[in-house]
Amino acid sequence: MVRDRLAAIAEPARMELCRHLIGEPITTSELAHRTQLSEPQVSRHPRRLREVGLVTSIREGRLVYHRLHAKLLLSLGTDVLTTIMR
Helix, strand or coil, rough: CHHHHHEEEEEEEEHHHHHHHCCEEEEEHHHHHCCCHHHHHHHHHHHHHHHHCEEEEEEEECCEEEEEEEHHHHCCCCCHHHHHCC
């Protein structure tokens, strides 16, 4: 599972999304706005991060909020967390 998690965050766009998700739950549209990616581009990345347990997503009406599991990320090592927080 560690290898899968590392592979999931190795994608630069996913790493960028993790930077935004580290502090608060954020909607798909807000992530798209912050990263200059389209909503369809953004929505596929949290899906991959959910598959490896690094992100949870909660639907509230038409909005989907994504939240990063920082503790799981931290378990991958402080160097990974430090890299994401840069």
